[in-house]
Amino acid sequence: MAAITAGLVKELRDKTGAGMMDCKKALVETDGDIEAAVDFLRKNGLAAAAKKSGRVASEGLVGVGTNGKAGAVVEINAETDFVARNQDFQDFVTAVANIMLEKECSMEEATNAPFPGTERTVGEQLTHNIATIGENMSMRRGETLSVDEGCVVSYVHNALSGGLGKIGVLVALESSGDAAALEALGKQIAMHVAAARPESLSIDDIAPEALERERSVLVDQAKASGKPDNIIEKMVEGRLRKYYEEVVLMEQAFVIDTDLKVSKVIENASNDVGAPVKLTGFVRFELGEGIEKSEADFAAEVAATLNT
Secondary structure, X not given: OOOOOHHHHHHHHHHXXXXXXXXXXXHXXXXXXXXXXXHHHHHOOOOOOOOOOOOOOOEEEEEEEEOOOEEEEEEEEEOOHHHHHOHHHHHHHHHHHHHHHHHOOOHXXXXXXXXXXXXXXXXXXXHHHXXXXXXXXXXXXXXXXXXXOEEEEEEEEOOOEOOEEOEEEEEEEEOOOOHHHHHHHHHHHHHHHHHHOOOXXXXXXXXXXXXXXXXXXXXXHHHOOOOOHHHHXXXXXXXXXXXXXXXXHHHOEOOOOOOOEHHHHHHHHHHHHOOOOEEEXXXXXXXXXXXXXXXXXXXXXXXXXXOO
């Protein structure tokens, strides 16, 4: 039997908003498995949501770069928000995004690439920045998108400076139509992605384990109603459609015109663009997403920064 610590109870409470005793009971029932405990609470009507992306607790910047038919987005983390305003750090994030864009490579591959204007690699430049700026940093993640014909469009929410901010989005559209109209559409879709937080492009792209988990929770919730099996099946399918509308980009209501699904917006766009349009991919990075930051007294944190 796993030890049910106060920290574990607090973590579950932060994720679900359920009461302390309910969280403890759920952890006892699931032998300390956090995700199973979330499902337990949901099945018993004690948690409001299926998931929580996690506290946005780390600092740094998200950077994007595009060149028309390709784009890259990266997340580089640091210990405090002060570093995000440091010009050397900003230049580093921009450079990493541009290297990934130019080479269409992974972040791991970019680490070994030459860093512009120096004799160092990107990884060595990161180590140099840690030494000179005085904070630990990490190159957390990066992705690229490209199309053979069409455009890749970026959007940065609340941009700190060009291509840098706390939420970065790429959207890839394939079409032989008007480039300006296509880019305008891409910008709207990218803004939608930033606001609506989709998890997959289409229903077929949902991870099988995530779908099975959602279905299991919905089945147990429906069974609790006492309805017959044929009614339960219809209830589950109806709730799954609602789930798709929440997490699947093509099924979401478009934020600019909520009467239309994103899929219909893409379909209608062919008239403005002058050719069929296909949304082939998207990436959304939010700074610190899913990373827990150790709790600390803010005054002590500032003092520690000033003393480095």
